[in-house]
Each structure stands twice: as structure tokens, then as C-alpha cells.
Amino acid sequence: MKYSFYPGCAFKSSAGYKESFEAVINELNLKFEEIEDWNCCGATVTKGVDDFKSLVLTGRIFAIAHRQGYSVIATGCNACYTTLRKAAKKLSEKDIWVKVKEALLLEELELPEKIEIKHLLEILADIPEKTLSKNRPSYINDISVASYYGCQLTHPFSNVGDAEKPGIMEDFLKKLGFQVTEHSAGTLCCGASLAVPHEDKCKILIDRILGEIKYRKADVVSTICPLCQFNLDSQNKGIPITYITQLTGLALGIAPSKLGFDKLLTSASGIIK
């Protein structure tokens, strides 16, 4: 299966998400095609300004994916995931769909009637275990990983299991051969964009999350969203905050130098052998 890929604005400059994503899909022979000339989805901001504007932004993304021949869009960012899924739902209302469709005609784009949005994690989680274990280095089994989902993956518009304890990332990490650190901070909020105007308030939220994860003695944290990773990593609490794709790469036996670990603020060299 080939997926349409929506990177979102933060993907390229994130701490090795792009590098490790590319290395992993290459190794696993998964096919993703980037949406041509994509625009920002508006994240949580445009929705707070105006519904129509937020649906034009998302509708344009859907229409380009559709023009490229896709009915499923994958993204690796939680905020994009939520924004796109919510929009897809809203656009199933006929009168709204007609209005947005009209606006998109200005660029000669055709708004599809339906589109499916998936998080990259869901696609990775479907990979059979035997495909993942071929070149696994033995030290992987000694690493204990805490899953951090962030708050925006498991909201009411999502499709990845229980809102408070989804489990999908833990199951995937086990398939990769890692040990899993059980904890209850997986879907607590990191403060998201509030880290700019209200940094002191976000520090409390991040301490709450990493405080528990460190108490549970995890070696490393696995994240699935550029904003979550950045917020947790920038507080530098002495535990590496990695992307799921970086850990997947290690478990697949890909050279760490190809996985963008040098871009993390808190070094992960302690876990890599």
C-alpha cells in the first residue's frame, strides 16, 4: 500500500524525525508520497479564528492528496492528525462541504467527498513482527522505553484505542524487542504551543510527565509528535526524548548515524551500543 504523506510545518526541522522516518521506510520498503505544495493545516490556531478558514486550509490538503490519487493521508504530527481528522468529519456535512469545495475551485482543486487520516504510528503498528526482527541487535532487549503519546492523539476524533491508555505504542515497542516501562503519564499534556508565551506554566506540566517516567526508571522516552518531542527535550531532564522512528531504526539494525540522533538536545548515546 502507498500512502499520501503530510509532513506538517514542524517535521523537517525536528530532532531527527525526518531522517529516521526516511531511513525506516526505506528499510521496510514502505511507500509514502509527500503531498505536493502542501500548506499549514492551521493546527489549533486557525480553528480559534474561524471555521471556514480552518476548513479551507485542511480541504486544500485533502484535495491535493486526492489529485495525486490517494484516499488515505498519513501524518507523523499529533496536532496535524487531530486537525485533519476533525476537518474530515466536519466536511462530511454537505452544506459546509459545498462552501469549501467552491473556494478550492479558485485553484482548480477538487475536494473529495471522503478522505481517511492515519497517524504514522498506526501504519508502523500494523507491520508483522517477523519483518521487524531480522536484523535486531541484541542490546535492544535491555532498553526500557516509556511511551509518550501526548494529548492530541487520543482525543474524541481519533481512532487509536482508549483515550487514557491507548496501548498501541507499547505493543509496537514490544514487537521491536524493547522492554516497556509502564506509567500513567502517557497522555498528559505537555503544554504544546503555550511553551512560548507561558513557559513557566509548561515546565510544571513537563515535570509531571518526566517526573513519573524517571521514577519508573525508563531509559528513554518514545514520542510521536514534533511539538511533544521538542517540549520534553528542551527541558533537558537527563532522559533522552526520541522519536518512535529513531527507536524503530535502531531495532531494525540501521546505523544510528542515519537516524538523526545528533539532533536531540538530550543525548541518547547512553542507550546506543
Added chain:
Amino acid sequence: MDSINLQNLFYELDGDSILRCIQCGTCSASCPLTDEMENAPRELFALIRDGNITEALSSETPWYCVSCYKCMTRCPKEIPVTEIIYTLKQLAVKEGYAPKNHKTISLNSSFSNCIEKKGKVTESAVMKCYGLKHPIDVSKKIPLAFKMLKRNRLEIITQKTKNPSLLKKMLEMGDDK
């Protein structure tokens, strides 16, 4: 618009689901930013039902909401709390009640500005715009920016779509004619 009309407008924009609210406080207790809110969601809804919608619209509360959806996921009456907060943000800005100097509003408008001009958002460009109003917040981020630069992660060149002005035109098609 007077208070009664505003309340009706809010109800018509799907805000009427708050009429189901049993004031249990689950939303406020689940909110990670509840300490910052002068009246957390439960209180906002009580204000509106009691006819004080202008107070709710002038409140700083919606601008501390980060859309984590915890309130909405947990509300026993299935009230779409987060969505209602979005509606309050929209109404507050459109009707001129939004608190004047709230920093989240500055950040959001820097972000929207970037979308309108470039179609895509680049962090450094948002920070530059936001920094004009809040230089201290941005200067506090300088050490972090250096660390990012060292790791080749600071995007100096702003990302953009091929035709941002066409996108802007499309966005404006919904504006009141």
C-alpha cells in the same frame, strides 16, 4: 450586540450543548491549565447560562486552553467542551471582547500572519513576529535557539507554498460580505 443576542448566537453555534451541563466539574479538574484559568470550563458554562456571556467572552480562560481534549473526553454528559472553547475564542475576537494583551493571542496572530503570507509556518518567522510585542519571551529562548543552530535545526529560510496569495484569497472567501 447585547448580551441576550450574544447568548442566542452562541447557542446557535452549537453552544447549546452546555445546557446539558450538570456542573460536575470533571472538565475543570481534568484540565492541565486549570490553575491559570480565572474561571475554568465549568464556571464559564455557568456564567453563560446565567446570562453573563460577556464576562465569559472577556475571560482569559479560553486563551489558556491548549486543546488537549481531556475535558471533552471525560465529560459525562458528552458536551464537546474543547469545541465550545473554540467557539468562545472566535466570538470573543469577532465581537471585540478578547482580552487586549493576552500573550497567547499575540502568538496566535503571529502564527496566522505567517499562514496568510507564506501558506506554511516556520518557527523562526513566528518568533520574530511575536518578539516585536514580547521581546523578553523571545530573548529567553535565545540559548535554546543556539542549541538548535548547533544541531542544524534552526530554519532561517522560511518555508512557503508556491502561491500564498491565492491561498489567502481562498481563505477570505468566507469573510462577511
